[in-house]
Amino acid sequence: MADSLLTQIRRRRLQLLLKQQDMYMRVGISRQQYHRIENKGNPRLDTLELIAQGLNAELMLIPKEHVEAVKKLLEKDQANRELVDEQTDEQSSLVDDPWQNLL
Numbered sequence: 001m002a003d004s005l006l007t008q009i010r011r012r013r014l015q016l017l018l019k020q021q022d023m024y025m026r027v028g029i030s031r032q033q034y035h036r037i038e039n040k041g042n043p044r045l046d047t048l049e050l051i052a053q054g055l056n057a058e059l060m061l062i063p064k065e066h067v068e069a070v071k072k073l074l075e076k077d078q079a080n081r082e083l084v085d086e087q088t089d090e091q092s093s094l095v096d097d098p099w100q101n102l103l
Contacts, residue, residue: 005048010038012055026054 003011013020020038021031027050029037037043037051052059062070 006038006041009051009055012057013038016055018055023051023054027051029054 013023018026019031020034023029023034024031029047029050034051037047043051048059
């Protein structure tokens with residue numbers, strides 16, 4: 001089952017390593033107000049748009065028949081990012097230790 005919108009908002013905030021109180025500086029929502037929204041809220045559309053903007057995200061309606069295709073595309077994108085991160089880590093470790101794995 002798909003995560004609720006509020007769960008997705010929380011997950012995105014955590015991905016960005018933001019605290020609830022950080023949302024005030026990003027979109028002008030107090031920690032208390034943001035806490036209510038994230039945990040049990042029923043935010044207005046304009047508030048959701050502000051939160052999405054503050055989380056560097058986009059609100060979007062996806063037709064049900066396309067949800068699986070969108071999920072697969074996002075998973076593929078995430079896998080590609082992880083591969084790039086892994087390659088970058090390997091390259092930087094070679095810079096730190098150019099003799100790595102040679103002996």
